[in-house]
Amino acid sequence: VQKTTELYRGKAKTVYNTTDDNLLVLHFRNDTSAFDGERIEQLDRKGMINNKFNYFIMQKLQAAGIPTQVEQLLSDDEVLVKKLKMIPVECVVRNFAAGSLVRRLGVTEGMALTPPTFELFLKNDALHDPMVNESLAVSFNWATEAQLAKMKQLTFKANEVLAALFDAAGMMLVDFKLEFGVFNGEIVLGDEFSPDGCRLWDKATRKKLDKDRFRQGLGGVVEAYEEVANRLGVKLD
Ligand code: C5P
Secondary structure, three states, rough: OOEEEEEEEOOOEEHHHHHHHOOEEEEEEOEEOOOOOOEEEOOOOOHHHHHHHHHHHHHHHHHOOOEEEEEEEEEEEEEEEEEEEEEEEEEEEEEEEEEEHHHHOOOOOEEEEEEEEEEEEEHHHHOOOOOOHHHHHHOOOOOOOHHHHHHHHHHHHHHHHHHHHHHOOOOEEEEEEEEEEEEEEEEOOOOOOOOOOOOEOOOOOOOOOEEEEHHHOOHHHHHHHHHHHHOOOOOOO
C-alpha cells in the first residue's frame, strides 16, 4: 500500500489517501493545539510519541474486543488505518471532575464521579465543540440511536480497560475523548488515543501528565508524555 494524496490536514495529524480505497495513512505531526486551534506550537518528538502511544493503546482496546481502525504501524510518526465514515460527535467519559465539567458545574477539580459520566460534544471548532445530546445527534442525522448506543457502550468498555491499565502504572485516568466512524456498517473506533485527548494524573502526587500541561502553560509537556509512555512500557526508540 502506497501513500498518495493528502485527504485532510487536522490540527495535529494529516490524513493521506493510499492506493487502497479502504485504507488511509495518519501522520502524527509535532503540532500541539489548544483552545480550538487558537494556539499552536511545535513540540519536538511529540508526533513520534503520540503515534507509538496510540498504536499501543489501540492494540490493547482491540484485544479487549473494541473494533479499531488501526491496521499497521508504518514508521515513527505514521500508522495505516481503515478508512471510516466519521461520526462528527466526540464521546467523553469522566472518572474525576476536570476541565469543562468543572467550569460548567462549579464542582471541585478531582472530585470522583461514581459511576463515571458520559457526555457528547459536536466536533466543530468554530462553535467551540458545543455539548450536545443523543436526541440532537439523532435529529440532525449525525448518528442513529443504535450507533449512539454502541458508541456509548464501547466508550465505557474502553474506560474499564484503560483505567485499569493506567492504574497499574501509577496513574489516574481522569477523562478522555473518543471518536468513532463506520466501516462496512460497523461502529469502529477512529482518530487516536494519546495524552492530547485524555487527562492523566500521577496517583500519588496528582501531577498532570497530559495536554493540560500545554493548555495551562505548565511546561514539560513532551517530558510528561514520554513519562506516561515509559510507565506503560511503550517502546519509543
Ligand atoms: O475540555 P473537557 O474537560 O470537556 O475535555 C474532556 C476530555 O476530552 C479531556 O481529556 C480532553 O483532553 C478531551 N478533549 C479532546 N478534544 C476536544 C475536547 C476535549 O480530546 N476537542
